[in-house]
Amino acid sequence: MKIRRSNRLVDITRYLLEHPHKLVSLKSFSEQYGAAKSSISEDLSIVKRTMAEFGLGKVDTVPGASGGAFFAPRYSKENAEKVVGELVTLVDDPSRLLPGGYVYLSDLLGRPEILREVGQLIATQYIDADVDVIMTVETKGIPLAQAVAMYLNKPFVIVRNSSHITEGSTVSVNYVSGSSKRIKKMELSRRTLKEGANVVIIDDFLKGGGTMKGMQSLIKEFDAHLVGMNVFAEGQFEGERLVSGCTSLIKVTTEEGPNDYLKAEPGNFLTRVFTEGEN
Amino acid sequence: MKIRRSNRLVDITRYLLEHPHKLVSLKSFSEQYGAAKSSISEDLSIVKRTMAEFGLGKVDTVPGASGGAFFAPRYSKENAEKVVGELVTLVDDPSRLLPGGYVYLSDLLGRPEILREVGQLIATQYIDADVDVIMTVETKGIPLAQAVAMYLNKPFVIVRNSSHITEGSTVSVNYVSGSSKRIKKMELSRRTLKEGANVVIIDDFLKGGGTMKGMQSLIKEFDAHLVGMNVFAEGQFEGERLVSGCTSLIKVTTEEGPNDYLKAEPGNFLTRVFTEGEN
Structure with missing residues (x-):
């Protein structure tokens, strides 16, 4: 299966939900799906906006070499x-x-x-x-x-x-x-x-x-x-x-x-x- | 926020993971996101293929008026x-x-x-x-x-x-x-x-x-x-x-x-x- 954005969105969502509060580097997602870091970054923005819109939690991004993103459950x-x-x-x-x-x-x-x-x-x-x-x-x-x-x-x-x-x-x-x-x-x-x-x-x-x-x-x-x-x-x-x-x-x-x-x-x-x- | 396919994929994935083994009707997803049933059906196919590919579980669809889809966790x-x-x-x-x-x-x-x-x-x-x-x-x-x-x-x-x-x-x-x-x-x-x-x-x-x-x-x-x-x-x-x-x-x-x-x-x-x- 070629991993498209749509598949990445499903699996990134699953991963973040199963590992709340855990910082994941863009690099590890990038290697996992064979996608550019810039694409992963856009994926994370989509997940972030969706979670915020439905009042379920925040996706935070931490910049820098050791940075990445994490999901924190938070009810509105x-x-x-x-x-x-x-x-x-x-x-x-x-x-x-x-x-x-x-x-x-x-x-x-x-x-x-x-x-x-x-x-x-x-x-x-x-x-x-x-x-x-x-x-x-x-x-x-x-x-x-x-x-x-x-x-x-x-x-x-x-x-x-x-x-x-x-x-x-x-x-x-x-x-x-x-x-x-x-x-x-x-x-x-x-x-x-x-x-x-x-x-x-x-x-x-x-x-x-x-x-x-x-x-x-x-x-x-x-x-x-x-x-x-x-x-x-x-x-x-x-x-x-x-x-x-x-x-x-x-x-x-x-x-x-x-x-x-x-x-x-x-x-x-x-x-x-x-x-x-x-x- | 206009709910696009990408947002639907994130939220459908979240919903199915949080409600394993629960049959959800296409109609309820359709109403939730203001999308046609045919679009929801395509979304579910994407989730299904992704879960199968990563060895994490199956998404089954049940046809008919009372039908819908459910996710069952299953490790490969x-x-x-x-x-x-x-x-x-x-x-x-x-x-x-x-x-x-x-x-x-x-x-x-x-x-x-x-x-x-x-x-x-x-x-x-x-x-x-x-x-x-x-x-x-x-x-x-x-x-x-x-x-x-x-x-x-x-x-x-x-x-x-x-x-x-x-x-x-x-x-x-x-x-x-x-x-x-x-x-x-x-x-x-x-x-x-x-x-x-x-x-x-x-x-x-x-x-x-x-x-x-x-x-x-x-x-x-x-x-x-x-x-x-x-x-x-x-x-x-x-x-x-x-x-x-x-x-x-x-x-x-x-x-x-x-x-x-x-x-x-x-x-x-x-x-x-x-x-x-x-x-």
Whole structure:
């Protein structure tokens, strides 16, 4: 097959989408397709304009000998509002209420189309941040952390609740579960997090913030830095949370009683990430 | 922006990659871009030829009023051999040996570029199979199950080791851990798996097969069907495994002693999935 512009556009688009945030040199594309750098440059302009037009992300070009181009997923405000609206509709269902004010979300966190949208949404928040690694705690935060990691193209690490033989040596911290007030232990394999790493924490649900605070302690133990915290859903909590500054996609208010009550609404994500007038 | 063919090619490629195995009607593309169906049809031919040429998957068109096109990721034999070779090189490192013949893999299973390749690789095996859901057991199987689910565009469910309040009502089974011979319990939320569902099991590591057999029992309890089983790595095991027919990407042989020994080699995946002469 002779590789024409049309074929190059398809494969360049595929490559950039599969390798977000990775700088690719014009030279490597040029060699791959047997095309002049000037042609590749025009291809990239077309991809850039298309992604911008559809509100999906930016293609940035870095000039110079070691330069090239990379794609960074970034939802427009319009797309972000659409996704948050969908999530609110999906969660706003009293049959999701579980004892203790918890909310059943496992079905949503196992659906690829939702994880893709949520991953791109949260990645938008960190598009210009210096992130080295995504951290989550087992079990239900994992799919979200992985989805965000895919779109930031950074590794994710899983904090475990107890010692597992297949992790090797670990660092552990105690933390107070904000909801149950019980003292628990969480730990992370020593090999997985480097000193000085910039960490984004992702979890499924925020109540008292005890688990979040535990992960913050672990980050300190590893001499790493916290860049930000994000949860899928924020529940109600009486009193002061153990952490502040966490971003939530949706907010859920519940009441157990003769008539179970559950109301979902947008969390603070949209107002935090999109300042007024921005799109 | 006037939407030209070049812009359509970029966005159609993006859409198909983000929605694998999903049939999209020519009509919806036609309306989205304000282009004639005949033009969309030509666009799809270009995408199809490009994906085939680079060994990345097939674009199939379904004729008729309810027809359309879909993209199914499928690695060529050449790409599959390359990925398995990379995995062997990454794992073939004695410092990965852990006590009890276990192998440290958590770093690899947290790297997006590896999960993308492994997801496409395993999805290739089930390209023409009727799969409804991917099943795994917490914790280390989750990233792999999610990666496969993303490329098959099917939901995944997580079997838990003990009861968790946020799962609602569950079905549980006992199983014998093949390595430790201890009896354990695993359970799955009742809401997550439908009767008659076709299930693919994904896990990180196979030794005695006890965990796999436990998941098979769960599938029976839900009156669902097992389509196939796949692990990232197969370890050595003396005696007969509790399950047969599981596919492995790599095989690891280890020996603990004064000089730790670890050898990685390709598992049975390539010979199982690519019959002779096929590419």
